[in-house]
Amino acid sequence: MKVLVINSGSSSIKYQLFEMPRSEVIARGLLEKIGEEISPFRQKSGRGEVEIKTRVPDHEAGLNLIIRSITDPETGVVASRNEIAAVGHRVVHGGEEFTGSVLITPRVMAKIRKYADLAPLHNPPNLMGIRAARKFLPGAVQTASFDTAFHTTIPDKAALYAIPHHFYHRYRIKRYGFHGTSHRYVARRLAEILKRDKTELNLITCHLGNGCSITAIEQGRSVDTSMGLTPLEGLVMGTRSGDLDPAIIFYLADKGYNPKEINNILNKQSGLLGLSGQSNDMRNLVALREGGDPRAALAIDIFCYRLRKYLGAYLAVLGRTDAIIFTGGIGENNPLIRTLTLQGLEGLGIRLDEKRNRLTRAVEGEISAPGAPIRVYIIPTNEELRIAGDAYEIASRRPGNAIGPAASKKRRRK
Numbered sequence: 001m002k003v004l005v006i007n008s009g010s011s012s013i014k015y016q017l018f019e020m021p022r023s024e025v026i027a028r029g030l031l032e033k034i035g036e037e038i039s040p041f042r043q044k045s046g047r048g049e050v051e052i053k054t055r056v057p058d059h060e061a062g063l064n065l066i067i068r069s070i071t072d073p074e075t076g077v078v079a080s081r082n083e084i085a086a087v088g089h090r091v092v093h094g095g096e097e098f099t100g101s102v103l104i105t106p107r108v109m110a111k112i113r114k115y116a117d118l119a120p121l122h123n124p125p126n127l128m129g130i131r132a133a134r135k136f137l138p139g140a141v142q143t144a145s146f147d148t149a150f151h152t153t154i155p156d157k158a159a160l161y162a163i164p165h166h167f168y169h170r171y172r173i174k175r176y177g178f179h180g181t182s183h184r185y186v187a188r189r190l191a192e193i194l195k196r197d198k199t200e201l202n203l204i205t206c207h208l209g210n211g212c213s214i215t216a217i218e219q220g221r222s223v224d225t226s227m228g229l230t231p232l233e234g235l236v237m238g239t240r241s242g243d244l245d246p247a248i249i250f251y252l253a254d255k256g257y258n259p260k261e262i263n264n265i266l267n268k269q270s271g272l273l274g275l276s277g278q279s280n281d282m283r284n285l286v287a288l289r290e291g292g293d294p295r296a297a298l299a300i301d302i303f304c305y306r307l308r309k310y311l312g313a314y315l316a317v318l319g320r321t322d323a324i325i326f327t328g329g330i331g332e333n334n335p336l337i338r339t340l341t342l343q344g345l346e347g348l349g350i351r352l353d354e355k356r357n358r359l360t361r362a363v364e365g366e367i368s369a370p371g372a373p374i375r376v377y378i379i380p381t382n383e384e385l386r387i388a389g390d391a392y393e394i395a396s397r398r399p400g401n402a403i404g405p406a407a408s409k410k411r412r413r414k
């Protein structure tokens with residue numbers, strides 16, 4: 001079954017076409033700068049690389065371009081768009097309602113629109129992608145995988161903020177958490193690697209990319225995570241502050257900054273960029289630190305200290321931890337960050353094998369010392385594959401498809 005996975009952002013569409021259940025990527029691509037003068041488009045597949053620079057006014061035109069490229073007689077990978085049986089969409093916010101991936105119906109679309117109130121930068125472009133896919137691939141099953149879904153198991157004691165309770169009832173203010181598909185993917189992968197059932201494992205998963213979050217997973221269920229109502233809370237990130245005293249916002253307001261400016265400062269000008277004054281890219285900061293730059297060194301120290309503090313908190317939350325997983329661009333590739341975060345924690349059962357830590361990059365592998373009570377792993381994230389897996393499972397369960405339970409129920413009723 002061919003499954004197209006779409007990640008539709010405010011001005012970009014990222015996609016991968018999978019052959020399922022083999023989990024084989026047959027094409028992948030990225031369209032950027034939608035709505036600007038020139039929108040660069042790139043696709044890679046077994047039939048070569050395609051690069052186009054053209055004007056793409058909106059997401060609908062964008063998806064049309066992508067489908068034409070996938071089905072192009074010379075450089076495409078499928079003969080007809082009808083071969084695409086399912087489309088899995090990444091959707092950022094599913095509120096408290098969506099606890100797993102679902103078949104997209106008009107009701108589901110209305111809910112995604114409703115939760116745009118909580119994710120105004122993400123849910124509207126996600127919906128644009130869904131609308132375009134329904135238009136151009138009307139025969140395909142459309143599914144949604146939500147970043148928040150994995151965290152709907154977080155108990156109230158970890159999810160609610162200590163503000164008057166009616167704000168939760170009136171506005172649904174609580175910790176939703178994000179990166180759920182990534183945390184779920186790496187946790188499931190580790191269970192596969194260890195040949196254990198996910199319900200036997202307590203894990204701490206660190207997704208460290210441009211956005212960063214850490215999750216405590218007890219017996220396969222997320223029980224706490226560092227991002228909150230929005231992806232601003234928690235760890236230090238590329239340009240986001242993570243945790244801070246909320247009174248800083250009023251202090252800045254008193255100094256003359258308006259809410260929009262403060263929002264922009266905390267989301268776009270803070271984190272590694274704000275601290276270093278130079279870059280939000282960890283690669284640059286590591287190089288600057290090696291060259292003796294004190295601000296880059298400080299930014300890295302603060303990044304690792306915050307992560308270590310959360311790690312300590314989640315070790316206490318879980319009581320017993322089997323493994324810590326690093327993923328995301330920084331988590332997978334950066335030995336220095338892992339060392340600075342975990343060094344000196346032998347008393348807690350964490351011991352890195354420094355050679356393995358240095359040498360393991362962007363591949364699955366254990367980096368803890370043999371015999372350490374808490375094992376440490378690198379597992380490259382693959383949210384697209386998880387979304388494709390969900391879309392495949394949902395499409396397979398549809399009536400009329402011989403392998404799904406819906407089909408077998410029908411047979412039983414007869």
Ligand code: AMP
Binds near residue numbers: 208280281282329330
């Ligand atoms: P992501 O959002 O997962 O793509 O991660 C982006 C972050 O990962 C940036 O801060 C990059 O500097 C960092 N990153 C990506 N590749 C490497 C690498 N090879 N070494 C160190 N950091 C990396």
